[in-house]
Amino acid sequence: MSGLFIKKGSEGPARRRRAEAGNVEVTSLKKKQRKGASLREEIESDSDTEIVPVRQKPQEDEEDIEETAQEKKLRLAKEYLKQLQEQEEERQEDENQDLIGSRLQEDVLEQRGKLQRPLAKELVPPEPSEIRLLRGHQGPITCLVITPDDQHVFSGSKDCSIIKWSTCDGKKVHKIPGGRKGSEDKHVGHTGHILCMAVSSDGKYLASGDRNKLIFIWNAETCQNLHKFQGHRDAVSGLSFQKGKHQLFSASHDRSVKVWNVAENSYIETLFGHQDSITGLDSLSRERCVTSGGRDGTVRVWKIAEESQLVFSGHEGSIDCIRLINEEHMVSGAEDGSLALWSVSRKKPLARVKCAHGQHGNPGLEQPYWISSVSAALNSDVVASDLDVGGG
Numbered sequence: 001m002s003g004l005f006i007k008k009g010s011e012g013p014a015r016r017r018r019a020e021a022g023n024v025e026v027t028s029l030k031k032k033q034r035k036g037a038s039l040r041e042e043i044e045s046d047s048d049t050e051i052v053p054v055r056q057k058p059q060e061d062e063e064d065i066e067e068t069a070q071e072k073k074l075r076l077a078k079e080y081l082k083q084l085q086e087q088e089e090e091r092q093e094d095e096n097q098d099l100i101g102s103r104l105q106e107d108v109l110e111q112r113g114k115l116q117r118p119l120a121k122e123l124v125p126p127e128p129s130e131i132r133l134l135r136g137h138q139g140p141i142t143c144l145v146i147t148p149d150d151q152h153v154f155s156g157s158k159d160c161s162i163i164k165w166s167t168c169d170g171k172k173v174h175k176i177p178g179g180r181k182g183s184e185d186k187h188v189g190h191t192g193h194i195l196c197m198a199v200s201s202d203g204k205y206l207a208s209g210d211r212n213k214l215i216f217i218w219n220a221e222t223c224q225n226l227h228k229f230q231g232h233r234d235a236v237s238g239l240s241f242q243k244g245k246h247q248l249f250s251a252s253h254d255r256s257v258k259v260w261n262v263a264e265n266s267y268i269e270t271l272f273g274h275q276d277s278i279t280g281l282d283s284l285s286r287e288r289c290v291t292s293g294g295r296d297g298t299v300r301v302w303k304i305a306e307e308s309q310l311v312f313s314g315h316e317g318s319i320d321c322i323r324l325i326n327e328e329h330m331v332s333g334a335e336d337g338s339l340a341l342w343s344v345s346r347k348k349p350l351a352r353v354k355c356a357h358g359q360h361g362n363p364g365l366e367q368p369y370w371i372s373s374v375s376a377a378l379n380s381d382v383v384a385s386d387l388d389v390g391g392g
Contacts, residue, residue, distance in 0.1 A: 110285070115326060115379040123382065132170045136163045145197045145206070147220065154220075156194035156208055164223060174223040188225050190216065196281075198239040200246055205262050207248055209236030215250055217262055227265045231258055238281030240289060249289040253277035257291060257302060271302050273309050280322040282330070284378075290330055292322040299332055301344055314340050314349040323383070325376045331383045337368025339385055357387045 067075070109115035139159035146153050152173065153165045160178020165171070178194075179187030192212030199206050199220055206218040215229040215236055229250075238251035246263040255278060259268040275296040283289040287304045295318045301310040317335030324330045329350075330342045339356045340349040357369040369387040376383045 110326070110379060117377075117380045119377055119380040119382045134165055134170055134172075136165075136172055136175065137161060142193065142195055143197045145199045147199055148201055148203045154197055154199070154206060156197050158193040160190040160192060160194060160210070162190075162194065162197070162206075162208060162218075162223070176218070176223055184212070190214070192235075195235060195237055196239045198241050198248070200241045200262070201243045205241070205246065207239050207241070207250075207262070209239050209250060211235040213252070215239070215248075215260070217265075227262075229260055229265075229267070231267060231270075232256070234277070237278055238291070240281050240283040242283050242287060242289075243285040247287070249281060249283050251278035251281040251291055255293075257281070257289065259304065269304075271304075271309070273300055273302075273311075274298070279318070279320045280332075282322055282324045284324050284327055286327055290322055290324060292319040292332055294318050294320065299330070299342060310344065310347075312342055312347050312349075314342075314352060320370075320372055321374045323374050323376045324378075325383065326379045331374050331376055333371030333374045333385050335370050337371060337387075339371065339374070339383075356385060 106115055134155075137155065137157040137159055138161075139157045141155050141157050143156045144153060146167075151167055153167055155163050155165065157163075157178075162176040163172055164174040166173050176189050179189055179191040181191055184191050190208065190210045190212070192210040192214070194208055194210050196209045197207065203220055205226070206220040206223075207215060208218070209215045213230065213232045213234060213236060215232075216225060217227040217229070218225055232250065232252040232254055233256075234253035236250055236252050238249075240249045241247065241262075242249070246261065247268075248260040248262050250258045250260065252258070255272070255274045255276065257271040257278065259271070260266065261268055274291065274293040275298075276294040278291050279294045280292040281289055289302050289304075291300050291302065292298075293300065297313055297315060297317075297319060299312040299314075299319060299322060301312075303309065315332065315334035315336060315338060319332055319334045322330060322332040328344055330344075332340050332342065333356075334340070337355045337357060337359070339353045341351040343350050355368040356371060359366040359368050361367045371385050372388045373386045374383060375385075
């Protein structure tokens with residue numbers, strides 16, 4: 001018995017240890033299960049937090065956003081005004097582009113000599129009240145030029161003086177006095193009859209030529225003398241600036257044409273061809289000029305860059321004046337009283353008007369009025385002419 005009890009006694013602790021071990025394992029497993037369950041609950045809890053939708057704003061916030069009828073009208077009005085402003089800006093931009101395109105096209109046509117502005121039908125004779133008489137010279141007035149901005153007129157006279165006038169009020173702005181013969185070394189200015197003048201297209205320079213073979217260059221704004229060109233062997237009868245540049249052409253009774261650089265006060269070259277005194281000269285944008293050759297009966301186009309000249313004939317007497325209408329056409333007046341229209345592509349006139357100013361004299365001895373000057377509205381269908389007795 002005692003052995004059995006001992007055996008049982010000896011097995012008791014072992015069983016208890018195994019049981020305790022089993023309990024420990026079970027307890028540990030339960031703890032792990034509880035821990036896993038707790039972890040799953042935490043994960044599920046976190047997942048629940050992430051998928052919970054954002055709480056919507058209270059109804060009163062939506063009511064605050066809603067605009068009143070007056071505010072809506074104001075907003076729509078502002079949007080409409082903005083649209084109108086954008087449309088107006090687009091329209092102005094389109095108009096500016098059209099204007100620029102039109103101006104560029106005009107420049108191209110003008111360079112080619114094909115620009116034409118019909119003005120004849122729009123001409124209206126001035127009212128007597130619009131005509132102003134200006135007095136200031138002591139001798140006959142021989143030439144006039146108008147500044148590019150139409151604000152001033154320069155007049156030259158046989159009294160050797162130049163006067164600058166205001167076109168707005170007719171007042172005398174400045175006078176360059178003439179000097180007496182023999183005072184050339186002391187006097188700054190002309191001492192011989194002034195025969196021609198020209199103003200550069202930018203209004204910066206005034207050039208004047210006289211019977212003493214001299215060309216004076218002046219500041220057109222202040223009338224201060226800048227330079228004096230010498231080189232012609234006879235009276236200077238014509239002057240013209242190349243449009244857009246400071247290149248000056250001069251014609252003389254010595255039958256030559258000279259080219260000058262006014263900005264650099266330098267001589268460039270001399271052109272020969274006429275057989276008589278040159279009576280008129282004109283130029284536009286191209287590097288060329290046109291001249292009338294007096295009693296040699298020719299009109300010439302001088303191509304400076306090409307070093308060549310074109311010769312035209314068609315009048316019956318001395319050709320005393322010429323003016324370019326555009327780069328391709330010109331008009332001339334002559335002693336025989338005729339006006340001629342020329343194209344640079346034809347050597348004979350396109351049209352000719354005989355006795356343009358009528359005739360004078362006793363019956364049977366009538367003579368046409370001598371045309372002494374012509375002018376033209378640039379790139380238009382209008383020309384003007386004058387005759388030797390001051391009518392026209």
